[in-house]
Amino acid sequence: MKISVDISMYPLQQEFEAPILAFISELEKEESVEVVRNELSTQIHGDYKTIMALLEKEMFSVFTEIPDSIFVLKFVGNNRQGKLGV
Numbered sequence: 001m002k003i004s005v006d007i008s009m010y011p012l013q014q015e016f017e018a019p020i021l022a023f024i025s026e027l028e029k030e031e032s033v034e035v036v037r038n039e040l041s042t043q044i045h046g047d048y049k050t051i052m053a054l055l056e057k058e059m060f061s062v063f064t065e066i067p068d069s070i071f072v073l074k075f076v077g078n079n080r081q082g083k084l085g086v
Helices: 017-028 048-065
Strands: 002-011 034-037 042-047 069-076
Touching: 002 017, 002 048, 017 034, 017 042, 017 048, 042 048, 048 069
Parallel strands: none
Antiparallel strands: 002 042, 002 069, 034 042
């Protein structure tokens, strides 16, 4: 099953930009997942199991380094890549 996820990350610290860019860079290392950056959020598109494993790994890493972080995620049960809304 293909899905799309819209992700917003908020590290609650003075220097917030570098951790966000590092998180996105880690997502982009997974070649089977399409990552689309924009100013407000990041969208990822691909296989459900691959995305869920990737998010589990990378979010755990962020929470380990910056416990006071917030993630807002919106999931769509199909691939919305290139369509408005996600």
